[in-house]
Amino acid sequence: MTKNSVAPDQDTLQFTVDGEVFSAKKGLSIMDACDAAGVYVPRLCDSDGLVPQGSCRVCSVKQNGRTVAACTQPLEDGAVIENESLEIKNYRRDLVRMLFHEGNHLCPICEASGRCELQAMAYRLGISQATKYPYLQPVRPVDASHPDIALDNNRCILCGRCIRASRDVDGKNVFEYVGRGIHKRIGVNADCLANTDASIDDYAMSLDVCPVGCIIRKGEGFFAPIGERQFDHGPIGSEIQHPDSRLIPVKQYDPREDS
Amino acid sequence: MEPSTYTQGIVQEACRRFGNDAHRMMDILWEVQDRLGCIDGQAMECIAAETGSYRVEVEGVVTFYAFFATTPQGQFIIRICEDIIDRHAGVEEIRAAFEKTLGIAVGQTTNDGLFSLHLTPCIGMCDQAPAVLINDLVVTGLTPGKVSKIVSTLKKSRNLNDIKPQSKGGLFKPGEGNNQHPLIRSMVKNNIRLAGEILLNTYSPEAGLAGALQQTPAEVVEMILASGLRGRGGAGFSTGRKWQMAAATEAEERYVICNADEGEPGTFKDRVLLTEKADLLFEGMTIAAYAVGARHGILYLRGEYRYLRPYLEHCLEERRKKGLLGANIGKTVGGQYDGEFDIRIQIGAGAYICGEESSLISSCEGRRGEPKNRPPYPVQSGYLGYPTVVNNVETLCNVPRILEKGISWFRSIGTSESAGTKLHSVSGDCSRPGIYELPMGCTVQELLDLAGAKDSACVQVGGASGDMIGRTEFGRRLCFEDLPTAGAFMSFTQTRNILEIVDYYMHFFIEESCGYCTPCRVGNVFMKKGLEKIIQGQGEPSDLEYLKDLGKTIIETSRCGLGHTSPKPILTSMKHFPLVYAALLKERPDGLQAGFNIQHALDESRIIAKRRSLIYDPDYSKSEKAD
Numbered sequence: 097m098t099k100n101s102v103a104p105d106q107d108t109l110q111f112t113v114d115g116e117v118f119s120a121k122k123g124l125s126i127m128d129a130c131d132a133a134g135v136y137v138p139r140l141c142d143s144d145g146l147v148p149q150g151s152c153r154v155c156s157v158k159q160n161g162r163t164v165a166a167c168t169q170p171l172e173d174g175a176v177i178e179n180e181s182l183e184i185k186n187y188r189r190d191l192v193r194m195l196f197h198e199g200n201h202l203c204p205i206c207e208a209s210g211r212c213e214l215q216a217m218a219y220r221l222g223i224s225q226a227t228k229y230p231y232l233q234p235v236r237p238v239d240a241s242h243p244d245i246a247l248d249n250n251r252c253i254l255c256g257r258c259i260r261a262s263r264d265v266d267g268k269n270v271f272e273y274v275g276r277g278i279h280k281r282i283g284v285n286a287d288c289l290a291n292t293d294a295s296i297d298d299y300a301m302s303l304d305v306c307p308v309g310c311i312i313r314k315g316e317g318f319f320a321p322i323g324e325r326q327f328d329h330g331p332i333g334s335e336i337q338h339p340d341s342r343l344i345p346v347k348q349y350d351p352r353e354d355s
Numbered sequence: 356m357e358p359s360t361y362t363q364g365i366v367q368e369a370c371r372r373f374g375n376d377a378h379r380m381m382d383i384l385w386e387v388q389d390r391l392g393c394i395d396g397q398a399m400e401c402i403a404a405e406t407g408s409y410r411v412e413v414e415g416v417v418t419f420y421a422f423f424a425t426t427p428q429g430q431f432i433i434r435i436c437e438d439i440i441d442r443h444a445g446v447e448e449i450r451a452a453f454e455k456t457l458g459i460a461v462g463q464t465t466n467d468g469l470f471s472l473h474l475t476p477c478i479g480m481c482d483q484a485p486a487v488l489i490n491d492l493v494v495t496g497l498t499p500g501k502v503s504k505i506v507s508t509l510k511k512s513r514n515l516n517d518i519k520p521q522s523k524g525g526l527f528k529p530g531e532g533n534n535q536h537p538l539i540r541s542m543v544k545n546n547i548r549l550a551g552e553i554l555l556n557t558y559s560p561e562a563g564l565a566g567a568l569q570q571t572p573a574e575v576v577e578m579i580l581a582s583g584l585r586g587r588g589g590a591g592f593s594t595g596r597k598w599q600m601a602a603a604t605e606a607e608e609r610y611v612i613c614n615a616d617e618g619e620p621g622t623f624k625d626r627v628l629l630t631e632k633a634d635l636l637f638e639g640m641t642i643a644a645y646a647v648g649a650r651h652g653i654l655y656l657r658g659e660y661r662y663l664r665p666y667l668e669h670c671l672e673e674r675r676k677k678g679l680l681g682a683n684i685g686k687t688v689g690g691q692y693d694g695e696f697d698i699r700i701q702i703g704a705g706a707y708i709c710g711e712e713s714s715l716i717s718s719c720e721g722r723r724g725e726p727k728n729r730p731p732y733p734v735q736s737g738y739l740g741y742p743t744v745v746n747n748v749e750t751l752c753n754v755p756r757i758l759e760k761g762i763s764w765f766r767s768i769g770t771s772e773s774a775g776t777k778l779h780s781v782s783g784d785c786s787r788p789g790i791y792e793l794p795m796g797c798t799v800q801e802l803l804d805l806a807g808a809k810d811s812a813c814v815q816v817g818g819a820s821g822d823m824i825g826r827t828e829f830g831r832r833l834c835f836e837d838l839p840t841a842g843a844f845m846s847f848t849q850t851r852n853i854l855e856i857v858d859y860y861m862h863f864f865i866e867e868s869c870g871y872c873t874p875c876r877v878g879n880v881f882m883k884k885g886l887e888k889i890i891q892g893q894g895e896p897s898d899l900e901y902l903k904d905l906g907k908t909i910i911e912t913s914r915c916g917l918g919h920t921s922p923k924p925i926l927t928s929m930k931h932f933p934l935v936y937a938a939l940l941k942e943r944p945d946g947l948q949a950g951f952n953i954q955h956a957l958d959e960s961r962i963i964a965k966r967r968s969l970i971y972d973p974d975y976s977k978s979e980k981a982d
Contacts, residue, residue, distance in 0.1 A: 150728055151872050153912045163911040168728045190908040194877040228901060230884050232877075254870070272411040273723065273870075274418045276706075278880050280870030283418075285411040287396055 109173035114180050126166035126177060127155055134338025137179055138188055138220065140195070140213055140307055141255035142167040147264065152255055154191050154217065157184060189221050197229040198278075200250040201308070207317045208309030210325025214253060216332035236281060241290035244314050245301055249281055252310040258282065262300035270294045282310075358397040365390050366398055370405035377406040378739065380416050380721030384423055385702055393424040419723040419869070421475065421705030422658045429464045429471035431509055434488040438477040438620050439859045440782050440845060444484035450474075452499035453487075456506045469510065475705065476863050477620040478659040481782035481845070482546045482789045490515060491661045493543050494527070501526065533630045538666040545627050546789025549805060551776040552768060553756050554749065555792050560634060561679065561688050563755025567642045568690025575646040575758070576602060582757045582765045583774035587749035588614060588710070589817060589841030590916075591773075594750055600734040602647045604742040609649040611640055612738065612745045614715055616657045618707035619818035620863060621843030624778035625748040627790050629656075629663050632752055633670045637698060639751035641684065642758060644696040647744055652698035655715050658705050671698055707867035711916050712745040713737075714869065725869045726915035749778055749842070769795030773834035781806045783815075783845040795834040803829065808846040813853060813932070818843035819860040820920035823853070825931045853928055853935050854890050860924035861886060868917060875918030878909040882922055893949040894940045899929060 108119045113135050120129035125148065130137050141152035150168035157166045158178035166179075178184055195201075195214060203209045218224070236249035254273070259282065262270040270292050274283035286292045294301065301311055322328065358366075369386040373379035383402060388394050394402075399413040406413075417423045435441075435450055454460055457470050464471040480486035483495035492515055494505065504526055508517050520527040520542040522535075529535045530544040550556055567575045580595025601609055613636065617625040628636060640652045656664060674680040675697070678687035685692030706724045708714045713727040716738050737743025753775055757765045766774045773795035779802060782788045786807030793802065803811050816822050816833070817840040824831070824838075831838045847856065861883040870876040885902050888894050906922030913919055929936055943949050957968055967974070 150914060153872050153874055153914070156912045165914070170730060186904075187908050187912050190878075190905065191873050191912060194873050194881070197881075198873075198877045229881050232880065254873075254876075269409040269411065272409065272415045274411065274415045275870070276419050276723075277868040277870040278865060278876055280876065283411045283414050285409050 109171065111171055111173075111175040111177060113177045120171060122173075124171055126157060126159060126164070126169050126171045126175070129171045130166065130177070130179070131336050134336070135179060136333035136337040137166045138217060138333065139167060140192075140217060140253065141257065143257050143261075143305065143307075145265070146257060146260040149256060149260070152191065152195070152253070154188050156187050156191070163187070185221065189223055192217050192221055192223060193227040193229055195253045196223075197227070197231050198234070199252060199308075200233060206251065206309045207312060208251075208306075210320065210322065210328055211303065212309060212327075213307035213332060216327040219327075220331045220333060232278075239284065239289045241288040242294060242314075243290070244296035245289060245294060246312040246314055247282075247284075247289060248310055248312060251308050252282055253308055254280060254282070255307055256282075257305045257307065258300045258311060261302075261305045262294075262298060265299040268293055268298065268300070270298070270300060358401050362391065362397050363401050366401035367405060370402060375405050375407070376721075377408045377412075378719075378721045380406070380408075380413070381701060381704065381718060383721075384413075384417060384420075385704065388423055388428075392430075393427045395425055395427075415723050416721065419706065419725075420658075420703075423704055424471075427464065427468070429469050430513065431469060431489050431515065432471045432473065434473045434475040434478070435461070436476070436478045436480065436484065436486050436488075437474040437859075438481060438484070438863075439856050440477075440481040440621065441484040441486065442855075442859065443783070443847075443851065446485040448499050449485045449487070449497050449502060452502035453506070456503050469513070470506075475659075476707065476866065477618065477622075479617055479623040479626045479657075480543065481621050481623060481780065483544055484782070488659060489518070492519065493541055493662055494518070495542060495544070533666070536666055538669050539630070539663060541662055543626075543630075543662075544789075545630060547627060547631075548781075548787050548789040549791040549793065551792030551794065553765070553776045553792070554628065554632065554635075554752050554778060555790070558635065558756060559759060561638060561755075563758035564638050564642055564645075564679070564684075565688040565690065566758040567645055568685050568688055568692045572602065572646045572648060575642065578762060579646070579754065579757065582762045583772075584750065584753055584757060584765070585773065585835060586747055587753075587777065587842070588747035589619075589820075589839060591835040591839055594746060594754075597734055597744055597746070598643065598647050600732070601649075601742040601744045604735050606742050608651065608741045609644075609647050610738045610741055610743040611643045611647065611649045611652045612712075612715065612719065612743055613640055613652070613654045613748060613751055614710060614712065614745050615660065615748050616655050616703050616710040616715060617660075617748070618657060618710045618867075619820065619841050619843055620860070621780060621782055621815065621818045621845045622841060623780045623782075624790055624842045626660060626663075628748050628752055628778070629660065629667065633667055634674070635752050635755055636748055637670065637674055637680070639746075639754035640698060641679065641696055642754050643744055643746065643751065645684075645692060645694070647742070648694075649744070650695055650697075652696060653701050653719055653738070654698055655701045655703060655709070655719060657703045657709075661702055664700060664702065667700060671700075706869075707863075708869045708915075708917055714915070715745060716743060723869070725871050728914075770832070770834050770836060772836045777833060777840070778842055779833070779840070779844045780842050781808075781844045781846070784808060784811065784848045784851070785846050793833075796832045796837075798830055798832050799824070799838070800829040802833065802844060803846060806844075806846065810848045811846040812849040813847045813851070813856075815843065815845040815847070815856070816840050818845075819863050820916070820923060823857070823924060823928045823931060828931065853932050854886070854939075857924045857928050858883065858886055858890060861921075864917065864921035864924075868921070872912075872914040872918065874909045875913045875915075875921060878905060878913075878918075879921050881905055882909070882925055886925055888949075889936060889939050892939060892941075893952075894936075895949050896940050896942060898940065899936060902926075902929065 118133040137155050139155040142148045148167035150165035155166040159175050238248050240246040259271040262268045369383050373382050394417045400410050402413045403410040485497045486495040520529040527542040534541045576598045584594040585591040682695040709718045709724040714724045718724040733743045769775045776792050779791045865879050868875045906926045909922050
């Protein structure tokens with residue numbers, strides 16, 4: 097086949113999200129295609145500029161009836177995507193609740209409150225009251241050895257963004273997963289953070305990377321007053337979602353929807 | 356802190372043996388642990404330096420596998436199999452006997468540095484429970500009396516050989532067949548109760564391989580495709596289709612991996628095939644390699660079966676000598692093939708998840724045994740990025756037989772959708788536990804009758820990730836069309852507590868979840884807590900809905916097969932044994948949450964406040980005086 101015979105639409109494919117028709121470049125993940133189309137797919141472990149890994153599963157969508165992680169699943173031509181169906185929303189709520197209950201997330205005393213993606217995701221998904229799951233209340237060690245950075249592992253949601261940021265952007269490998277199952281946690285490349293080559297200027301330590309209050313920049317706490325914090329201005333996902341999107345970004349939680 | 360020169364020397368030696376290759380991390384870690392007793396921070400740092408990786412990466416691998424330790428272990432590491440079958444066979448007494456004679460609890464090491472005691476999930480000896488591993492040595496059919504003999508012998512001689520089975524005298528007798536081979540010398544029994552036509556029967560060695568080399572690789576793939584052979588690991592994917600896809604992927608190298616990470620609780624058929632039919636397996640791997648164009652093969656052997664390694668290495672060496680591995684395989688069996696193929700053995704280290712094919716590949720690559728994202732599938736991009744065929748031991752053993760006897764012979768056995776036979780590992784409450792090779796499609800009841808399971812009330816088909824069924828389902832057929840199974844078949848009588856079994860399986864899945872994705876890592880813990888609440892008599896009818904909903908979220912959103920099946924013990928037992936649950940659930944008339952125990956909740960406050968509760972402690976005034 098010669099180059100000239102390639103029709104312009106051979107590089108694009110069609111798909112629908114919740115009934116609305118979109119087109120996207122070929123070879124994208126569902127999430128990237130949705131982002132480009134101005135459709136927000138909720139996510140926690142995925143972050144711009146990092147390789148997606150599909151671990152939090154909050155970006156679960158249905159593609160042609162099968163539940164997949166939007167960040168790692170390639171978009172198929174003609175795919176029918178369900179993003180905001182009740183079933184998918186309930187899965188996402190369950191997953192976000194699991195993350196809340198796995199760690200110790202006490203928003204009122206947390207420095208990340210207001211710019212925490214876990215908290216913002218809970219609001220977006222309408223989780224605003226005590227949930228049905230038991231609290232695991234872990235007692236994981238806090239590593240405050242580094243002069244500029246502290247790690248409160250009790251707030252870690254294992255998204256691994258710091259691992260990928262340190263490895264792929266900073267070229268350092270300060271972090272890596274250690275342990276298995278419910279005992280899995282983020283390890284550092286020495287006996288404690290102070291003995292690694294971690295620096296406050298690393299991308300991994302920037303506010304863009306840790307979605308919660310696990311990586312703490314010492315001496316900078318509570319830098320934004322209430323009303324001026326990141327998610328005080330708009331719900332998580334506002335920057336991706338098309339302003340004319342017919343979906344209401346924040347919806348009051350309706351317990352009847354949950355059943 | 357600078358590592359000691361001793362540690363450094365041993366690590367360097369180990370790393371060099373494997374070419375300082377980080378992809379051989381599993382082998383390096385095994386060797387370091389065998390020589391140093393553990394892999395501590397110093398050792399990790401040295402390994403990282405030698406292999407060009409980071410310390411935390413090494414730590415990530417070490418802490419992923421249950422058989423690797425970061426703190427010093429005893430010379431003899433005793434791992435007690437805590438599987439449900441072993442529990443029913445009295446493993447609590449065995450544990451108590453070990454704890455008493457050693458003076459330590461599970462998880463501890465004796466002060467003299469001789470013994471460490473651990474619990475471990477199914478070690479593949481359910482037909483001869485209770486069983487333990489002492490380093491690589493398997494000890495089965497244990498009694499508390501034998502425990503004290505083992506301990507006193509090892510304390511005296513400090514030599515594991517002294518408790519190895521001996522034909523005359525000695526503490527234990529060797530098992531039958533190849534278990535008596537000088538390179539195995541194990542007390543493990545094969546317990547082959549019924550040999551079927553395909554796998555456990557006699558066969559003409561290398562006839563299948565010779566037949567394959569008479570054809571083109573594509574014809575061999577076509578033949579396996581036409582035979583209808585499906586994966587025996589449980590999922591039942593067409594073997595021929597798998598081979599076809601791997602062969603069709605353009606690549607410089609391709610790999611054939613045999614999955615001998617038989618970790619599903621209650622399964623031990625691969626152990627018997629590895630013991631008795633190793634050559635048939637290697638012949639099958641060679642045919643697969645010829646068919647897809649692979650030069651390299653890996654046998655991934657679970658750490659629990661390390662006792663078979665010297666024998667399997669010997670079999671491989673014999674095959675190399677005979678020209679059945681290496682270059683010029685074709686010449687030996689009279690074909691035209693001038694390609695080469697060889698197999699290495701990769702030892703696992705205690706991780707059920709590595710039975711999942713992409714996790715197994717991660718582990719072979721020297722990494723944490725976590726599943727990979729799909730696509731790409733292993734047949735497109737597997738081991739080190741090359742197209743890789745991963746087949747189960749039993750699947751590969753079928754291959755030479757199909758080549759030898761033909762498609763129609765193979766298809767004449769079993770059912771239309773499930774050709775051939777299936778090996779069943781039968782254990783639990785029955786008089787003849789062991790291995791049964793039956794045509795696909797036999798009923799549960801037929802197998803129960805053969806095994807002498809008279810009063811079976813419940814059968815766990817396919818292991819922890821399978822289905823728990825009751826009497827009304829015993830007419831169902833064991834095949835892909837009806838009740839698929841990876842080979843575990845555990846029978847339980849009415850005297851067994853179904854919820855205890857289910858609770859153990861949930862414990863198993865929590866321990867074995869890799870933790871990569873949220874629903875499997877966290878959700879399974881919540882499933883077990885929900886079940887515990889019911890077992891403790893605090894359940895309400897709404898708890899069943901809670902478990903169903905939570906189970907559905909885990910199944911739908913998990914990343915791999917572990918999470919897709921882990922809620923099944925609860926969900927299938929709820930479906931097939933609803934009355935067991937109903938009997939424990941009560942509606943609370945006072946509207947309080949049944950799971951809430953006010954006395955329990957107050958305990959902590961009493962300690963902090965150093966006084967009792969004015970409202971809830973009737974003897975409040977008395978206690979004031981007492982204090």
